[in-house]
Amino acid sequence: MELFACAGCDTPLTTEVTQVALPGHTHQVWGNGVPLPALLEAGTYVVDPEPSGPPWRRWAEVGAAEAAARGVFAPVYSLSFGVPGTIGLAPGDTRNTVLVPEPSGDACCGQDGRDGPNLFCAGCHRPVATRIDDCSYWQVVWLVPDAVRRLPAPGPAEPPADWPTLLREREGIPPVEPSGMWDRRWEAELGVTLAHLLAACAGAPVGVPEGLLADTLGRVLTVLLPGSPEKTLALAGPGLPAPDADLVLVPRHPQTGETWSPPGEATLVPLAADVWIHLAFQQNRPLVPTIKGDLPEAEPPRLPYSFFLPDTRVFLRTLARLPAVREPWLRAIYDRVSGVPCWRPW
Known part of the structure; x- marks a missing residue:
């Protein structure tokens, strides 16, 4: 400290x-x-x-x-x-x-x-x-x-938490706020991840697994990289089995900023730990009953009222700072998104 x-x-x-x-x-x-x-x-x-x-x-x-x-x-x-x-x-x-x-x-x-x-x-x-x-x-x-x-500061310095400790202590960030709006941190962090994912895929269309990952990144990837999927995407990280995929979303340590590195030859794409934790362990969790009066009731899931769109400002800011944006195909995507105010893929 x-x-x-x-x-x-x-x-x-x-x-x-x-x-x-x-x-x-x-x-x-x-x-x-x-x-x-x-x-x-x-x-x-x-x-x-x-x-x-x-x-x-x-x-x-x-x-x-x-x-x-x-x-x-x-x-x-x-x-x-x-x-x-x-x-x-x-x-x-x-x-x-x-x-x-x-x-x-x-x-x-x-x-x-x-x-x-x-x-x-x-x-x-x-x-x-x-x-x-x-x-x-x-x-x-x-x-x-x-x-x-x-x-x-006086006293010994505390080392950064290891991944088992982080997984015990952090529950992740739910993607949808009580109002029905997508969480702003999800929009920003997936904007960062989308930029890194495009740089990593070398222009090949990417297949996204069904579920929350498809609801957040799948739609925009289909628009930016149309065509039959040539590369696959999966989650990887501590506590998960090793996936068979070309590209893997791995958590970024919230204290050190270091990206978790698994064995294998898959290309790593960083994702904020609190978003990754929810995708990896929380998105399919059964509803927890809550007590109202004498009867237990299941808390309804929070459903968004709109399609998900990664934060375009954060996406462009991140992409502009990746050397891969100088590739003609990726520069064309950058120009396409930055050239339209309030860009939307639909």
Whole structure:
């Protein structure tokens, strides 16, 4: 565990926190006027390796060669030339900071962070972080790397949980909210996975097993890669038998970010652990009776009111950062999806 202090006056700025992997929905923007909860669990932090915040430069100004050197291989609206390595944590884990909100023409209900740091050290009044809490954004505080110092917390460091421990302690994320809407994290995380899956399949149509996986990825894969399936897809990971498939969806460790690696020659496609756990162990679980009065009643399943669509912004953001997008067939998919506002496969 660590804590972060002001680099100017050593005032502690956070409580003790433990590093975890950057979630796939970190940069998700979802629905105007929709409040989103905290991006991270209390007591955790992440490091975003990419530059963030102002100044911004348009793609035409940056150019393909300079963008590729930065790890972006397809056109995007703009690129940040701010400081890389910002440190994200839950807003409740900050200490000794003062919010100085700046007016923003794009913000609606709070702070969207586009104008730079808005949290100042209470000790020396240096700008140290940016709080984001506007609607449509996951709530998070981003510490400015150059403005803070990382200090070790007292006591021994706890090692990351192994997979048996994670499977015992985590139940996964249900795909559908009580309102009937698909869970926003599923939309984002499967947007990440779809990008990696397209890069891995080399343009061959992919057959998806029936069930929730077909309901979420199957429809969009049929549109993007039409034709008779040439490659097969299956789940693989801890606690599952080894599948006979060309492509396997494997969990990404929520603390380390490392992808589970099984034996065999199948091509690995990463998937967020909490989504993978539900697909692997929860989707066919019998309904659990609940007690109402004297009679047990089965809790009805949550059914979505629309077809599933992976988050297109997250999908495009991920795909633009995969070198495989330079392949003509995959670049054509990228251009097709990015060229239509609110793209839908149906």
